[in-house]
Amino acid sequence: MKKYPRWPIHLALLAASFVMLVPFYWVLKTSVSGENIFSYPPNIIPRDPNPFYYVDVWYAIPFARFFLNSVIVSVMTIAANVVLNAMAGYSLTQSFRGKSVVLMLLLSCMMIPFQTTIIPAYLITGKLGLLDSYLGLALPLFSTIICIFVFKASFDAVPRSLIDAAKIDGLSEWKIIWKVMMPLATSAMATNVILSFIWSWNNFMWPLIATRSADMQTLPLGLARFMSYQEDSTGALYAFCIMVLAPGILLFLLAQREFVQGLTSGAAKG
Amino acid sequence: MNNEDFSAPKWKRLLLNRFVLVPAVLILLTVGWNLWVVTHDHGIVEGQVLDATGAPVEGAEVKLWVFNFTTFVVKATTTSRPDGSFEFANNPSHNIQVSAEKPGKGRSARVAIRLYFASEDFVLKDPLRLTDGT
Numbered sequence: 001m002k003k004y005p006r007w008p009i010h011l012a013l014l015a016a017s018f019v020m021l022v023p024f025y026w027v028l029k030t031s032v033s034g035e036n037i038f039s040y041p042p043n044i045i046p047r048d049p050n051p052f053y054y055v056d057v058w059y060a061i062p063f064a065r066f067f068l069n070s071v072i073v074s075v076m077t078i079a080a081n082v083v084l085n086a087m088a089g090y091s092l093t094q095s096f097r098g099k100s101v102v103l104m105l106l107l108s109c110m111m112i113p114f115q116t117t118i119i120p121a122y123l124i125t126g127k128l129g130l131l132d133s134y135l136g137l138a139l140p141l142f143s144t145i146i147c148i149f150v151f152k153a154s155f156d157a158v159p160r161s162l163i164d165a166a167k168i169d170g171l172s173e174w175k176i177i178w179k180v181m182m183p184l185a186t187s188a189m190a191t192n193v194i195l196s197f198i199w200s201w202n203n204f205m206w207p208l209i210a211t212r213s214a215d216m217q218t219l220p221l222g223l224a225r226f227m228s229y230q231e232d233s234t235g236a237l238y239a240f241c242i243m244v245l246a247p248g249i250l251l252f253l254l255a256q257r258e259f260v261q262g263l264t265s266g267a268a269k270g
Numbered sequence: 271m272n273n274e275d276f277s278a279p280k281w282k283r284l285l286l287n288r289f290v291l292v293p294a295v296l297i298l299l300t301v302g303w304n305l306w307v308v309t310h311d312h313g314i315v316e317g318q319v320l321d322a323t324g325a326p327v328e329g330a331e332v333k334l335w336v337f338n339f340t341t342f343v344v345k346a347t348t349t350s351r352p353d354g355s356f357e358f359a360n361n362p363s364h365n366i367q368v369s370a371e372k373p374g375k376g377r378s379a380r381v382a383i384r385l386y387f388a389s390e391d392f393v394l395k396d397p398l399r400l401t402d403g404t
Contacts, residue, residue: 052384055364059388229339254288 031242034235053239057226060236063243065215066222071247073137073207073218074200080142081196082189088143089151089188090177110145115205122209132212141200147192150262154188155181190255191262198248219244310391313361317394319350319370319378322401326354327375330400334358335367335380342367342380354397364388368398376400 030037031053033046057063092103114121121140122131130136158181166176182189204220211217217225226240252259284290319330329349336345345363350356350370358368364385371377378398385392 050384051386052365055384055386059364250292254292 027238027241027245030234031238032235034233037234053233053235054243056233056236057240057243061222061226062214063222066217066219069134069137069216070201070218072134074197076134076138077141077196077200078193080138081144081147081192084143085147085151085192086177086182086185086189088148089155090173090181092148092152093155106145106148114140118205118209121206125210131210132216134216136210137207137216137218138200140206141196141203144196144199147195150188150191150195151185154185154262158184187258187261189262190258194252194255194259197251201244201248307387307390311387311389312391313359313389314391315358315361315366315368315383315394316392317356317368318354318397319356319372320354320397320399321375322399326350326352327370327372327400328352328354330354330356330370330372330375330398332356332358332368332370332398334361335369336361336363337365361389361392364390368394370398370400372400376402 029035029043029046032049032051033043034053035043035047092099125131125136125139128136128139130139162180163176166180171179202220203218204224207216207218207221208224211221223240223244227237278286315334317332319327319332321327327350332348332350333344334346334348335342345366346358346360348356348358356370364387366383366385367380368383369378369380378400381394381396381398383392383394
C-alpha cells in the first residue's frame with residue numbers, strides 16, 4: 001500500500017488552526033492591552049499588558065452574581081440533559097410501533113428554530129410560575145434532540161446480547177440504562193455535558209425574555225448591559241468576553257477527547 | 271476516561287483525574303486570592319509629597335480622586351506631615367488618582383493608580399512632586 005506523506009495534512013491543519021485561533025488571540029491581547037482595534041499598524045505582541053480591564057469588569061457590573069446565575073442554570077441544564085436524553089436515546093434503540101414516525105418527528109423538530117417557539121415557551125413557563133427563576137431559565141434546554149441522537153448512536157453500538165444478558169439477570173430497563181449503557185457511553189455523556197453547557201452558557205434570547213429582575217440575569221445579558229454603558233472601553237469589553245468564554249473553553253479542553261469520540265460514535269455505521 | 275488504570279484503587283481513580291484536579295486547583299487559587307484580598311483591603315493609600323528641589327513638603331493638601339462611572343471625583347483630602355508623607359485610610363475604589371497642592375509651592379500632576387481589587391492597600395513608589403509654585 002502506498003504511503004502518502006503526512007506533512008501536507010499537517011500544514012493544512014496548522015493553517016486552519018492559525019485562522020481559527022487568531023481571533024481568540026486578538027481578543028485576549030486586546031483584553032490585556034486595551035489597544036484600539038482600529039489602530040494601525042496593529043501590534044502583534046501586547047504593549048504593557050496588565051489585568052486591570054478584568055478588574056474594571058468585575059466592579060462595573062455584579063459579575064459574581066451573573067456568574068453564579070450562569071453556573072446554576074448550566075448545572076441544571078447539564079444534569080437534565082444527561083438524564084432525560086439518556087432515557088430518550090435508550091427508548092429509541094428499542095423496537096416499538098411508530099418508532100419511525102417518532103424519529104421523523106424528532107428530526108423534523110430539529111429544523112424549527114427556537115425563536116419560533118419562544119412565545120409558547122414563555123406562556124408555558126409563565127403558567128408554571130417559573131418566570132424569573134433558575135428552573136424557568138433552564139427549562140427550555142432540558143432536552144435537546146441532537147443530544148438524544150448522540151446517546152442513541154452510542155447505545156446502538158452496544159451489543160444487543162449485553163442488554164439481553166442484563167434482562168436475564170433481572171435488571172429493569174431503568175437499571176440497564178444506568179448500570180450497563182451509561183458506563184459504556186462516557187463519550188456520549190461528555191458530548192452532552194459540553195453541548196448543553198455551551199448552549200446554556202451562551203444563551204441570550206431566553207434569559208432576556210424570562211428574567212425580570214437584574215439579580216436573575218446571566219452572563220450574556222450582563223455583557224449586553226455592560227456594552228450599553230461601557231462602549232468606549234475596548235479593553236474592558238474584551239476582558240468581559242474572555243471572562244464569559246473561559247469556563248466553556250476550560251470545559252472543552254478538559255473533555256475534548258470524549259467530546260470528539262461522542263460526536264463521531266456511530267458516524268461510520270453502515 | 272478510556273485510559274483509566276483499573277488496577278488503581280477506586281478512590282485514586284475517582285480523585286486523581288483531571289476532572290477533579292483542575293477544579294480543585296482553581297478552587298484553591300480562588301480561596302488563596304480571597305484570603306489575600308481580605309488581609310489587604312483596608313483602603314490605605316500612602317505616599318510622600320516633595321517640592322521641586324526634592325525636599326519634603328509639610329501641610330500640602332493631598333486629594334484622593336475616585337473613578338465615578340465616567341469621571342474622577344474627589345473622595346477625600348488630607349494634609350501631608352512634616353516629613354511630607356500622607357495617608358488615606360478610606361479608599362473604596364480600584365481605580366484612583368492622587369494629587370497634591372500647596373499655595374506657594376505649586377501642585378503635582380494627578381497620578382493614576384490602578385489596583386488589583388477595591389480598597390487594596392497601596393504605597394506610592396514615586397513621590398508627588400510639586401512644581402510651578404511661583
